[in-house]
Amino acid sequence: MSTTTVAHHDDHHDHHPTGLMRWLTTTNHKDIGTMYLTFSLIMFLVGGAMILGIRAELFKPGLQLMKPELFNQLIGVHALIMIFAALMPAATGFANWMIPLQIGAPDMALPRLNNWGFWLLPPAAILLTLPFTLALFGIGDGALATGWTFYPPLSIQGGIGVDFAIFSVHILGISSILGSINIIVTIFNMRAPGMTMMKLPLFAWGWLITAFLLVATIPVLAGAVTMLLTDRHFGTHFFDAAGGGDPILFQHLFWFFGHPEVYILLLPVWGFIPQILQTFARKPVYGYKAQVYSFWAVGALSVVVWAHHFFTAGMPVPALLYFMYSTMAISLPLAVMFFCWIKTMWKGSMSFETPMLFTVGWIILFGIGGLTGLVLADVAADAQYHNSYFVVAHFHYTLFAGGIMGMMAGVYYWLPKMTGHMYNEKLGKLHFWLTAISFNLTFIPQFFVGLAGMPRRIPDYALQFAEFNMISSTGAFILGLSQLLFVYNIISCIKGGEKATDKVWEGAQGLEWTLPSPPPYHSFTEQPVVK
Amino acid sequence: MDYKIIAHPNNSLSPKGAILLMMALAAITLVVGLGFTLAGAWLVMPFAGLELLAFGYAFYYVYLHTSDFESIEICENTVVVESKNYKTSTRLEFQRYWTQIMLREVDGGQTGIFIGSHGKELEFGRRFLDDEQRAKLTSELKEKLRTIK
Numbered sequence A: 001m002s003t004t005t006v007a008h009h010d011d012h013h014d015h016h017p018t019g020l021m022r023w024l025t026t027t028n029h030k031d032i033g034t035m036y037l038t039f040s041l042i043m044f045l046v047g048g049a050m051i052l053g054i055r056a057e058l059f060k061p062g063l064q065l066m067k068p069e070l071f072n073q074l075i076g077v078h079a080l081i082m083i084f085a086a087l088m089p090a091a092t093g094f095a096n097w098m099i100p101l102q103i104g105a106p107d108m109a110l111p112r113l114n115n116w117g118f119w120l121l122p123p124a125a126i127l128l129t130l131p132f133t134l135a136l137f138g139i140g141d142g143a144l145a146t147g148w149t150f151y152p153p154l155s156i157q158g159g160i161g162v163d164f165a166i167f168s169v170h171i172l173g174i175s176s177i178l179g180s181i182n183i184i185v186t187i188f189n190m191r192a193p194g195m196t197m198m199k200l201p202l203f204a205w206g207w208l209i210t211a212f213l214l215v216a217t218i219p220v221l222a223g224a225v226t227m228l229l230t231d232r233h234f235g236t237h238f239f240d241a242a243g244g245g246d247p248i249l250f251q252h253l254f255w256f257f258g259h260p261e262v263y264i265l266l267l268p269v270w271g272f273i274p275q276i277l278q279t280f281a282r283k284p285v286y287g288y289k290a291q292v293y294s295f296w297a298v299g300a301l302s303v304v305v306w307a308h309h310f311f312t313a314g315m316p317v318p319a320l321l322y323f324m325y326s327t328m329a330i331s332l333p334l335a336v337m338f339f340c341w342i343k344t345m346w347k348g349s350m351s352f353e354t355p356m357l358f359t360v361g362w363i364i365l366f367g368i369g370g371l372t373g374l375v376l377a378d379v380a381a382d383a384q385y386h387n388s389y390f391v392v393a394h395f396h397y398t399l400f401a402g403g404i405m406g407m408m409a410g411v412y413y414w415l416p417k418m419t420g421h422m423y424n425e426k427l428g429k430l431h432f433w434l435t436a437i438s439f440n441l442t443f444i445p446q447f448f449v450g451l452a453g454m455p456r457r458i459p460d461y462a463l464q465f466a467e468f469n470m471i472s473s474t475g476a477f478i479l480g481l482s483q484l485l486f487v488y489n490i491i492s493c494i495k496g497g498e499k500a501t502d503k504v505w506e507g508a509q510g511l512e513w514t515l516p517s518p519p520p521y522h523s524f525t526e527q528p529v530v531k
Numbered sequence B: 001m002d003y004k005i006i007a008h009p010n011n012s013l014s015p016k017g018a019i020l021l022m023m024a025l026a027a028i029t030l031v032v033g034l035g036f037t038l039a040g041a042w043l044v045m046p047f048a049g050l051e052l053l054a055f056g057y058a059f060y061y062v063y064l065h066t067s068d069f070e071s072i073e074i075c076e077n078t079v080v081v082e083s084k085n086y087k088t089s090t091r092l093e094f095q096r097y098w099t100q101i102m103l104r105e106v107d108g109g110q111t112g113i114f115i116g117s118h119g120k121e122l123e124f125g126r127r128f129l130d131d132e133q134r135a136k137l138t139s140e141l142k143e144k145l146r147t148i149k
C-alpha cells in the first residue's frame, strides 16, 4: 500500500469560521450576496435620510434648515450613494445569490475576488461621507458640492470633498470591475451541462450585458476623475480652458459612462421582471429571444447616445440631430420589452402577491419614466427642460420606480427562497401601496414645477412653486417612512415566520426553485459522474 | 476496479472560447480607450489596460483549474482517493476492509465526508458537492464498500 501525504490545498472551502470572521473571509456566493444586499439596504436608508433633509428644506420657499453649501453636498452625495451604494450593490447581491443557482454552478468562478469586490464597498462609502464628519471638526468644507456629475470648473475649485469623492469613485469602479469579471467568467464557464447561452435565464442575460457595459465604461469614468485629480493638484489642464483644456471634454467622458450606467442599473431588473411575471401569471415568458436581443440592442445603443445629457452645452447641429435620433431609437427595444411583459401577463391566471404588485406597478411607473425621457430627447424641447425639475422627475421614475421598486419586487420574490421563511404578506402589500402612492405624490408635482421652470439643485425657489413643493415634500416623507415597513418585514422574515416551501410560489420556474429553501451552503455542485 | 466516482467542474467555456471572449473584451475596451485618447483624454488608457490585465488573469486562473477533480475508486482490496487542484495532485490508498466512511459536521454547520483507516483520514467532496449530495454519496459509498466483491 502506497500513500502520499495529503497536502492541504489552499482552497476556499476548507474551513468555515463563524461570527464576524465568517463574513470578513467568506467566499460563499450566498454569504457575499447577502452582504451586498444588506449593505444596499443600509445605504438606501442613509441616502434616503439625506434627501429628506433636502425635501425638508424645500418644504417652504426661503432658507430654513441649512446653508446652500450643505444643501449642494447632500444632493450630490445622495445621488452617488443611491446609484453606487444602493442600486448597484442590490443588483450585484442578487447576481451573487441567483446566478450560480440559475445556471447550475457550485459557486461564482472566482470566489476570493468576489469577497474583495464586496469589501471594497464599505471603505468607499466611508470615504464619500467622511468629509461631512471632518467638517464638523473644522477640517475641510464638507463633501463634494458639485452634484453627482463632478462638472468642472466647479469640481476643480471645490474643497477636499471632491478629492474624497474621486478616490471613492476609483474604489467603487474597482469593485464594479471585479464583480463584472466574476459574472462574465461565471456565466461563460460555470454553466451546467445542457445550459446553453440561449437557455440562460433572462436575469443572467441582463447581468451579462450590464457587465459588458461596465467593462466598456468604468475605465472612462476612472480616467475622467483621475484627470480631475491631476487638474486639481498636479498642474495639468485637461478641463481648464485657461490652460488650453476643455471643460466640455469632461462632460463627454462623464456621460459616456453616465448614460450606460442607467442601463447598467436597469438591465438586471429587466432580467428578473419577466421571471416574476411568468411566476404570477402562470404562463411561460413571452418572447424570450426578443428580450435577449433587446438587451443587446439597448446595451449597444446606450454607448452611443451620451451627449443627450448636455444638448445645451453647445454642439454642431448634425451632432445634435444624431444624438437626438439615436437616443429616441432606444425606445424601440424598450417597446419590444414592454410588449413582451404585457403579453406574458395576457390571459394568464394572475394573482397579486407583493412581488407581482411591485412588478405591475413597476411596469406602469417605469413606462412614465421612459416616455418622459423621449420628451427630453427632443433637442428643441430640452433647451427648456434641461436642468429643470422635469429632469429630476424623469430620472426618479426610471431610477426609483424602475430601479429601486424593481429591486423591491426581487426582494419579495426571492426572500422566502433566501431565508426559508415567508414574509408578512399584509405588510408587504401595505408597503407597496404606500410606496406607489407616495412616490407619485412626490414626483408628479416635480414634473409640473419643472415644466414651469423651476431649476434643479437649488435650495430656494420662487413663490409660485410653493404648493407643488409642499406636496412633493409631504410625499417624500411618507415615502421615506414607508420604507421602515420594508426593513421591518425583511428583518422579521429573516428571524422567523411561516416556513417557505422549496418552490415558494405555485408558478415558479427555473433551477433556483428546485433547491431547498434556504439552499444548502454550497449549491448545485457538480453532479457526481458515476462510471 | 469495482466502482469509481469522479467529481469535476463542467468548464462550459472552451479555451478557444476564452480567447475569443478575451479578444472581444479587449476590442471594446481599446476602441473606447483609443477614441478618448484621440480626444485628448489619454488617462483613460491606463485604466483600460489594468482592466484587461485583470481579465487576462481571471481567464488564466480559470484555465489552470480546468482539469481539477476529485475521485474515489473502490478496487478489490483498496480504496483510492485522488484529487487534483492546479498542480497539487494527491492520492491516498486505504485498505478496503478497514476503510470507514463518515459524514460529520464541520465548522459552519456543514457536513463533510471523511474517509479513513488506521488513524489516517481524508476529507472528500468539499469542492464540488453540497450537503445533500454529500449525504447521498456517503450512504452510497457505505453500501458499495459492503456489497461489491
Ligand code: HEM
Residues within 6 Å of the ligand: A149, A262, A263, A265, A266, A308, A309, A310, A327, A328, A330, A331, A334, A369, A370, A371, A372, A373, A374, A375, A376, A377, A378, A382, A385, A386, A387, A391, A394, A395, A398, A399, A402, A403
Ligand atoms: C427611452 C428612454 C430614455 C430616454 C429617451 C431618456 C432621455 C434622457 C435625456 C435626454 C436626459 C437629459 C435631460 C437633461 O439633462 O436635459 C435624461 C436624463 C436622465 N435620465 Fe433618461 N432617458 C431614458 C431612460 C432612462 C432610464 C431607463 C434611466 C435610468 C435607469 C434614465 C436616467 C436618467 C438620469 C439619471 C438622468 C439625469 C442625469 C442627471 O443629469 O443628473 N433615463 N434622460
Ligand SMILES: [Cu+2]
Residues within 6 Å of the ligand: A258, A259, A262, A306, A308, A309
Ligand atoms: Cu442618458
